[in-house]
Amino acid sequence: MNALQSGVIEPARRHRDFLGVTQPMIGAAEQQEVLAVLQSGWVVAGPRVGRLEHELSSYLGAEHIRALSSCTAGLLLALRLAGVKRDDEVLLPANTFVACANVVEHTGARPVLVDCDPATGLIDLDQADAMVGPRTRALMPVHLGGRPLDMDALADLRDRHQLTVVEDAAHAIGARWGGRCIGAHGNLVSFSFHASKNITTVEGGALVVRSVEEAARVERLAVQGLSRSSWSRHGRSGPADYDVVEPGFKLRMSDVAAAIGIHQLPRLEGWLARREALARRYDELLAGLPLESPPSLPAHARHARHLYTVKVAADAPSDRDEVIRRLADHNIGTSVHFQGIHRQSFFRERYGLNDRDLPHATDWALRSLSLPLHPGVSDGDQDDVVGALAEALEGPLA
Ligand SMILES: Cc1ncc(COP(=O)(O)O)c(C=O)c1O
Secondary structure, rough: OOOOOOOOOOOOOOOOOOOOOOOOOOHHHHHHHHHHHHHHHHOOOOOOHHHHHHHHHHHHHHOOOEEEOHHHHHHHHHHHOOOOOOOOOOEEOOOOOOOHHHHHHHHEEEEEEEEOOOOOEEOOOOHHHHOOOOOOEEEEEEHHOOOOOOOOHHHHHHHHHHOEEEEHHHHHHHHEEOOEEEOOOOEEEEEEOOOOOOOOOOOEEEEEEOHHHHHHHHHHEEEEOOOOHHHHHHHOOOOOOOOOOOOOOOOOOEEEEEHHHHHHHHHHHHHHHHHHHHHHHHHOOOOOEEEOOOOOOOOOOOOOOOOEEEEEOOOOOOOOHHHHHHHOOOOOOOEEEOHHHHHHHHHHHHHHOOHHHHHHHHHHHHHHHEOOOOOOOOHOOOOOHHHHHHHHHHHOOO
């Protein structure tokens, strides 16, 4: 008898509207603040960006942080700070979003892909350790789905090999390790506030840096290399009053985006609690199904619960793609985190990679799926997901 037939799980109902894997939570306070910015006459980086940076700094326990146009922007500038250049190598997981490999490629360095831990999907730090070579300049690990990496093992690897660590914390605002937030472990750390993330500025991100000098350089590099921001020039000396000491980009956050962010941050802890409750409920409800779930974390750590990802068992009656199709038929969205950098044409062809080179990341790409998880998911929504998933995996109720 399967979980459906035993009555542990409700039979599948078609969800009334499409239920997405993620959904931005933008309320009245955000809308009013955006309107106030639009009416203020100053819409680009200015006082709201400064306030968001200040509040992020105290939430994370990280002294120096700069708000940018995306997490990708933060990763790119972090590689600049790390001095990564042509012919260097940067170690990063194969099981991540392509942003990580793209930014390395743009520096002229070589992205060197590391396989993942088959149980968690996170970068295998032992393998990364073994892959450090004379050209390795930086390591870019990812707190996949909001699950924090083992920060003690990471610090040990960093210090033994004298590497710069650029943490990709796109999914991980609110995650903790050993009582400290991800973002406060002494590395360069890039967060995403894209509309799909735990908090949003629609598009946006922030980079934690290690000193006041690095923060000043990030500010410069984010605005064409100018020695002074337009806000600091505003109302004082004329626009010619700046110098360019190195060529920069155009990657600063706007005050319109920051206006949203300053009303998201105070709600984050409440949202994390709801995400945690939903994740635990999924753990309970899915326990009898042919799925593999990641192990729990040590008690001192906290998962930011950005994603709820499971792997369809290799011997399940339906494969992962069939499960995705069946859930879509029930109006339930899913996603794959991730397809594998080594499986994208550009990287596969440029570096001569194939699926067998990174077997665990390939397995993750073929068998994993992420289920709806955000504070807008009700218990009833979740019952619909679980019912549809059980039916997709075990066949309809006889
Ligand atoms: C792991 C990871 N890194 C980086 C990014 C890039 O974030 P952004 O869109 O803010 O540049 C994403 C986006 O989804 C991501 O999932």
